[in-house]
Amino acid sequence: MGSIKVVELFAGVGGFRLGLEQTKNRIFDVNWANQWEPSRKVQHAFDCYNKRFDTGEHVNRDIAEISDEEMAATEADMIVGGFPCQDYSVARSLNGELGIQGKKGVLFWQIIRFVQNTFPKYLLLENVDRLLKSPSSQRGRDFAVMLSTLSELGYDVEWRVINAADYGNAQRRRRVFIFAYKQGLDYSNEMSKESLENIIYKKGMFAQAFPIEGEPNKKRIAQTKLSSDIVEVSDNFKFQFYNSGILRNGEVLTIDTIPKFEKPITLKDIIQENVDDNYSLNVDQIEKFRYLRGPKKIKRTTKEGHEYYFSEGGMSETDSLDLPARTMLTSEASVNRSTHFLNINNVYRTLTPIEAERLNGFPDNWTDTMPDRMRFFCMGNALVVPVITRIGNQIEQIEQQTRDSFSQLKLF
Incomplete structure (x- = not known):
């Protein structure tokens, strides 16, 4: 051929x-x-x-x-x-x-x-x-x-x-x-x-x-x-x-x-062992994630003085390891509601760049030519x-x- x-x-x-x-x-x-x-x-x-x-x-x-x-x-x-x-x-x-x-x-x-x-x-x-x-x-x-x-x-x-x-x-x-x-x-x-x-x-x-x-x-x-x-x-x-x-x-x-439907790979299947402490979260970061993922009803005021309530439904406290990952976005490197929040053996952490690559089916360290922030950004854009x-x-x-x-x- x-x-x-x-x-x-x-x-x-x-x-x-x-x-x-x-x-x-x-x-x-x-x-x-x-x-x-x-x-x-x-x-x-x-x-x-x-x-x-x-x-x-x-x-x-x-x-x-x-x-x-x-x-x-x-x-x-x-x-x-x-x-x-x-x-x-x-x-x-x-x-x-x-x-x-x-x-x-x-x-x-x-x-x-x-x-x-x-x-x-x-x-x-x-x-x-x-x-x-x-x-x-x-x-x-x-x-x-x-x-x-x-x-x-x-x-x-x-x-x-x-x-x-x-x-x-x-x-x-x-x-x-x-x-x-x-x-x-x-x-x-x-x-x-x-x-x-x-x-x-x-x-x-x-x-x-x-x-x-x-x-x-x-x-x-x-x-x-x-x-x-x-x-x-x-x-x-x-x-x-x-x-x-x-x-x-x-x-x-x-x-x-x-x-x-075909049986998917789960988040648990792609998780790395012996992850660097850089990806672990401190107490303040954990609380921030919990707040961001929780339900909210916040009173806000427009520039014109109109008051309204911003509402947001709650998410699971951490991402389930028994399901496929949620959609990865370009903001994965930051602490925000869309970032994956993991509890691995009672250690709270984010994804690693290699795990982000695995979620998209790339070989490990495919993007190690760039800083971590950009590795997450590129994987958020990738197919x-x-x-x-x-x-x-x-x-x-x-x-x-x-x-x-x-x-x-x-x-x-």
């Missing part, structure tokens, strides 16, 4: 690449990667990426500064990347060209620029699951703009919100994964013979890689058709996207699906590597089917 040349955008510390390089047939070749953290003098994530991977071109520049010519010169059978969830509204200028309203959302359009310069067979993108609902004032618009744009470029799209813990991993981390594939590929042609519902439940890439139950949750299923006018979508579209879906030729079907490997294995099967079909054609 030949290789799939991969371009990795917003590469971070290399979660996509690491996952793809661990597939069964090892056909993914990441030959160009871009990582740039704006307003940081030290590029910790890029330095880590550059140390861990020694092949391909690694580019530490603002992607907006990458020229069309440089993009076109890359080998891109597939583009992968996780990008910020921002504002994707668009407008039409006086000369008829599309543009972004305001300064947000630019990174998605850089992905689109890369697609326009390379037209890869596949795209695999990752984002927070609230993308499907944003913005709150026009629910579903941002995701619809993305789908409409990809459709206009000649791609069909499958998506799935995956909670890593539902499929055997150590962290309850929900992310939406978007798999776009060029119309006219063998896979696209095969999917064109299937109903949209059958793609979601049985035949699609996500259905094969992450099995689901055969009935929707609470009968939540919806269909719509996207306009080919992206500005029209941006201005007027409002729709409820569910956690699974398919876009084909402008037709959208979305279903609230139920995963076929769960085994999820990518599982997707990669399924794309390998799609490629194998394509090559088998091509070989049979040559026989005739």
